[in-house]
Amino acid sequence: MPFDHNDHYHRLLLRTIGRASGGTGGRALDVGCGTGRFARRLAAAGYTVDAIDPSAEVIAEARAASGTGDGDGDGDNPRYRQADITTTALPAGHYDVITALASIHHVPFATVARLRDALAPGGTLVILGCAPESGPVDLLRAAVAVPANAVARLAVWTRDRATGRQVPAKPPVAEPTLPLPAIRRQAATLLPGATVRRKLFWRYLLVYRHPR
Numbered sequence: 746m747p748f749d750h751n752d753h754y755h756r757l758l759l760r761t762i763g764r765a766s767g768g769t770g771g772r773a774l775d776v777g778c779g780t781g782r783f784a785r786r787l788a789a790a791g792y793t794v795d796a797i798d799p800s801a802e803v804i805a806e807a808r809a810a811s812g813t814g815d816g817d818g819d820g821d822n823p824r825y826r827q828a829d830i831t832t833t834a835l836p837a838g839h840y841d842v843i844t845a846l847a848s849i850h851h852v853p854f855a856t857v858a859r860l861r862d863a864l865a866p867g868g869t870l871v872i873l874g875c876a877p878e879s880g881p882v883d884l885l886r887a888a889v890a891v892p893a894n895a896v897a898r899l900a901v902w903t904r905d906r907a908t909g910r911q912v913p914a915k916p917p918v919a920e921p922t923l924p925l926p927a928i929r930r931q932a933a934t935l936l937p938g939a940t941v942r943r944k945l946f947w948r949y950l951l952v953y954r955h956p957r
């Protein structure tokens with residue numbers, strides 16, 4: 746039953762980005778774009794989007810889902826590229842917005858320094874991240890999240906059955922290993938001033954604004 750925790754937060758992410766950037770559009774990079782659902786929402790919101798993922802399979806699916814062209818040429822938006830964020834060359838000081846949805850735990854957290862350096866002055870990095878559950882706060886949260894998740898899954902399943910909507914392919918997943926306190930510590934060093942907040946459905950939201 747496909748209630749996708751990342752998709753659930755798309756509207757929150759777009760609001761967060763809009764508030765941070767003044768909703769003016771600009772250049773965006775989506776890291777670990779999977780089949781491109783959020784990259785397409787960024788493009789629809791007025792951004793010129795580069796979207797990267799090392800999986801040839803999901804990049805092919807993202808391109809197929811693009812309305813125009815093959816999604817990898819000049820003028821295509823989003824422009825999808827098969828690439829690894831830890832090694833691919835990123836233009837310095839270039840992007841107004843960088844997003845990473847459920848992908849940063851696939852790479853060393855310090856990779857955020859590459860993303861920071863690719864932000865234009867005043868640009869915003871938004872990470873919807875995954876961290877392992879630990880401690881009483883997470884237990885309490887799970888007590889609310891588990892039943893809420895069951896209700897949301899049932900609602901999505903019912904809607905999909907009624908509309909005949911095809912369930913999208915699942916991109917590669919990995920178990921998160923870096924706990925939230927360690928993420929906060931590393932963020933404080935690498936992304937000074939970043940905020941990190943837990944969200945209900947096993948995600949955290951990190952927002953960093955690059956100095957102007």
Ligand SMILES: C[S@@+](CC[C@H](N)C(=O)[O-])C[C@H]1O[C@@H](n2cnc3c(N)ncnc32)[C@H](O)[C@@H]1O
Nearest residue numbers: 751777778779800829830846847848851916917
């Ligand atoms: C759980 S999926 C999330 C996909 C998408 N962001 C979404 O919200 O549906 C994690 C994605 O991170 C990608 N990924 C893994 N290692 C990566 C790397 N080194 N650089 C960029 N993306 C990576 C995976 O291929 C996968 O598509």
